[in-house]
Amino acid sequence: xxxxxxxxxxxxxxxxxxxxxxxxxxxxxxxxxxxxxxxxxxxxxxxxxxxxxxxxxxxxxxxxxxxxxxxxxxxxxxxxxxxxxxxxxxxxxxxxxxxxxxxxxxxxxxxxxxxxxxxxxxxxxxxxxxxxxxxxxxxxxxxxxxxxxxxxxxxxxxxxxxxxxxxxxxxxxxxxxxxxxxxxxxxxxxxxxxxxxxxxxxxxxxxxxxxxxxxxxxxxxxxxxxxxxxxxxxxxxxxxxxxxxxxxxxxxxxxxxxxxxxxxxxxxxxxxxxxxxxxxxxxxxxxxxxxxxxxxxxxx
Amino acid sequence: xxxxxxxxxxxxxxxxxxxxxxxxxxxxxxxxxxxxxxxxxxxxxxxxxxxxxxxxxxxxxxxxxxxxxxxxxxxxxxxxxxxxxxxxxxxxxxxxxxxxxxxxxxxxxxxxxxxxxxxxxxxxxxxxxxxxxxxxxxxxxxxxxxxxxxxxxxxxxxxxxxxxxxxxxxxxxxxxxxxxxxxxxxxxxxxxxxxxxxxxxxxxxxxxxxxxxxxxxxxxxxxxxxxxxxxxxxxxxxxxxxxxxxxxxxxxxxxxxxxxxxxxxxxxxxxxxxxxxxxxxxxxxxxxxxxxxxxxxxxxxxxxxxxxxxxxxxxxxxxxxxxxxxxxxxxxxxxxxxxxxxxxxxxxxxxxxxxxxxxxxxxxxxxxxxxxxxxxxxxxxxxxxxxxxxxxxxxxxxxxxxxxxxxxxxxxxxxxxxxxxxxxxxxxxxxxxxxxxxxxxxxxxxxxxxxxxxxxxxxxxxxxxxxxxxxxxxxxxxxxxxxxxxxxxxxxxxxxxxxxxxxxxxxxxxxxxxxxxxxxxxxxxxx
Numbered sequence: 001x002x003x004x005x006x007x008x009x010x011x012x013x014x015x016x017x018x019x020x021x022x023x024x025x026x027x028x029x030x031x032x033x034x035x036x037x038x039x040x041x042x043x044x045x046x047x048x049x050x051x052x053x054x055x056x057x058x059x060x061x062x063x064x065x066x067x068x069x070x071x072x073x074x075x076x077x078x079x080x081x082x083x084x085x086x087x088x089x090x091x092x093x094x095x096x097x098x099x100x101x102x103x104x105x106x107x108x109x110x111x112x113x114x115x116x117x118x119x120x121x122x123x124x125x126x127x128x129x130x131x132x133x134x135x136x137x138x139x140x141x142x143x144x145x146x147x148x149x150x151x152x153x154x155x156x157x158x159x160x161x162x163x164x165x166x167x168x169x170x171x172x173x174x175x176x177x178x179x180x181x182x183x184x185x186x187x188x189x190x191x192x193x194x195x196x197x198x199x200x201x202x203x204x205x206x207x208x209x210x211x212x213x214x215x216x217x218x219x220x221x222x223x224x225x226x227x228x229x230x231x232x233x234x235x236x237x238x239x240x241x242x243x244x245x246x247x248x249x250x251x252x253x254x255x256x257x258x259x260x261x262x263x264x265x266x267x268x269x270x271x272x273x274x275x276x277x278x279x280x281x282x283x284x285x286x287x288x289x290x291x292x293x294x295x296x297x298x299x300x
Numbered sequence: 301x302x303x304x305x306x307x308x309x310x311x312x313x314x315x316x317x318x319x320x321x322x323x324x325x326x327x328x329x330x331x332x333x334x335x336x337x338x339x340x341x342x343x344x345x346x347x348x349x350x351x352x353x354x355x356x357x358x359x360x361x362x363x364x365x366x367x368x369x370x371x372x373x374x375x376x377x378x379x380x381x382x383x384x385x386x387x388x389x390x391x392x393x394x395x396x397x398x399x400x401x402x403x404x405x406x407x408x409x410x411x412x413x414x415x416x417x418x419x420x421x422x423x424x425x426x427x428x429x430x431x432x433x434x435x436x437x438x439x440x441x442x443x444x445x446x447x448x449x450x451x452x453x454x455x456x457x458x459x460x461x462x463x464x465x466x467x468x469x470x471x472x473x474x475x476x477x478x479x480x481x482x483x484x485x486x487x488x489x490x491x492x493x494x495x496x497x498x499x500x501x502x503x504x505x506x507x508x509x510x511x512x513x514x515x516x517x518x519x520x521x522x523x524x525x526x527x528x529x530x531x532x533x534x535x536x537x538x539x540x541x542x543x544x545x546x547x548x549x550x551x552x553x554x555x556x557x558x559x560x561x562x563x564x565x566x567x568x569x570x571x572x573x574x575x576x577x578x579x580x581x582x583x584x585x586x587x588x589x590x591x592x593x594x595x596x597x598x599x600x601x602x603x604x605x606x607x608x609x610x611x612x613x614x615x616x617x618x619x620x621x622x623x624x625x626x627x628x629x630x631x632x633x634x635x636x637x638x639x640x641x642x643x644x645x646x647x648x649x650x651x652x653x654x655x656x657x658x659x660x661x662x663x664x665x666x667x668x669x670x671x672x673x674x675x676x677x678x679x680x681x682x683x684x685x686x687x688x689x690x691x692x693x694x695x696x697x698x699x700x701x702x703x704x705x706x707x708x709x710x711x712x713x714x715x716x717x718x719x720x721x722x723x724x725x726x727x728x729x730x731x732x733x734x735x736x737x738x739x740x741x742x743x744x745x746x747x748x749x750x751x752x753x754x755x756x757x758x759x760x761x762x763x764x765x766x767x768x769x770x771x772x773x774x775x776x777x778x779x780x781x782x783x784x785x786x787x788x789x790x791x792x793x794x795x796x797x798x799x800x801x802x803x804x805x806x807x808x809x810x811x812x813x814x815x816x817x818x819x820x821x822x823x824x825x826x827x
Contacts, residue, residue, distance in 0.1 A: 050678050052826040072682045080678035086671045088589060089486075092571025095579060102580035103679040109574075124570035128409070128486065139675065152678075 001028035002061075003150050003181040004049060009058035011044055011205075018044040019055070020205035026183055026198075031176050033196035034185040035286065041205040042185045043083055046154050049183075050080060063150060076105070079143035083154035083185070085135040087127035093138045094123030100142035112145040118167050133159035144171050151175060151182045157191060169194055189283055201286070209285075220280035220288060221254040224263065229271030238262055249273070306421035310429035314403050322437055325395045329388060329441050329466075334448040335771055336383045341376055341452050350374045357382065362611040365510035369525050377454045377530030381462060385529070386509075389469045389521045390502050392441055396434050396470040397477035397494040403430035405481035405490045408562060417561065427556055431474055431549060438470030458530030461538070465524040468541035472520050473498060475548030482555035485564035520544065582681050586689035590660050594697035597656035601649055601705040608645040609712025615641045636795075642709065642726065643795040649705035650733035650787055651766050654740040657698035658758050661744035664690045665755045668748075668826060683821050687745065691814070694741040702737055706730025729793035735807035736786035742813035749820030752827065 011019040026032040047053045051071035101107030119137045200210040240259030255263045354373035368385040372378030407413040446463030480493040501519040508516030516522025526537040667673045706727040714722035744758045765785040782788040786806045791799045
């Protein structure tokens with residue numbers, strides 16, 4: 001079951017090609033991470049999914065419908081948190097949350113009050129006086145208080161402090177436990193690692209990688225630091241070993257994760273006294289996919 | 301002084317950013333002065349006609365209340381000062397206070413100033429830059445005013461004093477706005493406070509000028525007019541204004557040093573923790589966001605209509621010995637002078653109501669560009685319902701303003717001449733303009749839907765219609781051209797009899813524009 005799918009999305013604004021054949025598939029019940037550097041096309045994709053923009057080419061299906069044609073009916077089943085939350089300065093936070101609940105038609109006062117409590121929001125303040133983080137809380141509470149089956153969150157925590165980030169992660173886990181689907185665009189890799197079942201990484205309007213975090217890790221290198229009784233023999237001839245440095249009993253190298261086993265076997269033959277193996281972090285995944293972004297933009 | 305570091309950079313940036321806005325303000329005020337000076341010179345070709353006009357004005361407290369004090373009314377200069385003095389000073393004050401708030405508190409409220417202040421820029425630099433820019437704009441307005449007056453061969457002394465009075469009143473209200481901008485953290489409240497003082501200044505001098513003139517001393521506008529351009533040319537009242545301007549500016553500087561960045565001196569009041577159950581539809585939201593605007597437009601229209609209505613009965617006398625003025629109202633109307641005058645005031649009320657309709661509908665576009673539209677459209681709300689909420693608010697708000705103006709005109713005029721039937725007659729006459737007023741709401745919808753980048757072009761069209769309404773008959777614009785304006789093509793009641801065809805035609809154009817706009821909005825990308 002897919003909650004949403006986009007294939008070959010193209011969207012141009014004048015001379016800029018914001019989306020250039022982007023693919024995105026989110027399975028029902030998943031928390032799906034949507035990663036990319038600034039200007040990669042995350043917000044444009046989300047605005048196409050919301051029916052605010054019409055794609056120039058490509059297929060989009062959201063909750064079984066066409067987000068452009070069936071916007072109003074589909075929006076009964078989703079909730080959205082924009083990346084840049086702009087509120088009406090005169091309305092209080094509480095009024096704004098309730099307005100969105102009533103526009104959606106599923107205001108649940110109990111759930112709303114509980115969320116206001118958990119996010120420690122003062123709902124009596126006018127939106128004019130809220131900080132960025134507090135404006136974000138207003139939008140988050142409005143979305144989380146809904147019973148929508150799909151949540152589309154565009155960098156929802158970029159203004160939250162670490163304590164509130166923790167509350168947010170709890171809430172998303174609850175949403176997932178209820179079998180609801182979340183599309184989470186984010187810059188915060190720890191958050192994506194903590195929450196997401198699958199991720200899609202995009203760059204320059206195209207998808208460069210998509211899959212479970214585990215499957216992506218296999219494509220990258222694990223770094224190994226060992227202390228051995230004797231210098232290891234033949235490590236430098238093994239496939240997938242990079243940057244080998246042997247300094248007396250200290251051995252350091254990176255190895256393609258699929259070739260990890262033979263390398264460890266070779267080390268153990270040399271008598272392992274200490275072994276630290278560091279799996280690739282999302283940061284490394286990220287850098288691997290964006291590392292050549294500078295070169296690419298030079299070519300363009 | 302390090303607290304002023306960066307002032308000139310900020311001033312240059314402000315001029316660069318607001319160059320069109322500054323230009324339009326200056327051009328509008330100077331154009332009013334020039335056109336009035338030219339037409340006044342034409343209206344009174346002989347000393348005899350001036351003497352008659354002076355006598356008529358002196359005998360008419362309502363005219364003095366509206367236009368200004370009795371100074372040298374038997375000279376062309378004095379008549380020009382009567383026509384453009386109080387109004388011109390009010391507009392210079394309005395321009396100055398709006399610009400100062402825009403460049404200070406509005407910048408601070410938007411968060412842009414925070415970035416600027418993190419750079420090597422002094423604490424008072426943004427305030428100083430705003431006052432430099434606005435002060436320079438006031439100086440340009442004053443200089444051009446003097447040149448316009450000189451171009452009509454008016455006396456040098458009076459022309460200079462009049463120009464200078466524009467400058468000092470501008471500076472005074474700039475200083476006042478700089479102070480109110482420190483008091484509240486909300487830019488609209490800051491402009492509202494200073495604007496309230498401006499309105500009170502106009503009112504106090506109106507009371508003064510209609511009577512002995514004593515009360516006018518208490519009003520900044522009245523005080524500036526005590527310089528008596530073309531009738532004594534006193535400089536010291538202007539110096540007094542200048543001293544007040546300096547005092548207010550100093551107060552603003554002191555207050556701004558005593559408060560935190562982003563804060564006001566008065567803490568904002570908390571709002572309700574829960575939304576009202578009625579705030580549940582796009583229409584309710586639009587009304588909630590715009591009810592203040594609707595209220596202010598309606599109050600302004602009623603105030604204008606009351607002033608016009610109380611003058612109506614003395615118009616006959618005012619124009620009795622002045623063939624040109626009589627011709628003017630006759631050309632507008634065609635029937636009696638009074639009915640011609642009433643029809644003209646209703647035309648102005650309709651133009652103001654159209655401005656209200658435009659402002660309210662254009663909120664759709666600012667909601668979109670301010671990215672407040674997206675979260676609403678992400679709920680089960682269609683674009684038509686979202687924009688429709690603002691359109692309905694605009695139609696209701698501008699209709700309310702127009703009817704209230706007709707009602708106020710009818711009640712005041714009816715009370716003056718003791719004829720209650722005027723109420724129904726003038727409300728009916730006002731309603732003839734309803735399709736024309738709504739046409740502007742529809743025009744804005746059409747632009748928002750089909751050419752969103754050109755939305756503010758609707759204001760240019762409105763400005764054209766205002767110019768035709770004010771000067772179209774004075775400078776002999778051909779009837780065929782005037783009929784392009786939806787306000788000129790419809791019959792001007794009560795001076796003319798009703799003709800349904802043009803009214804229905806205007807209504808039909810409005811419907812077509814609105815439908816086209818909604819269709820465009822449905823098809824296009826949201827920006």
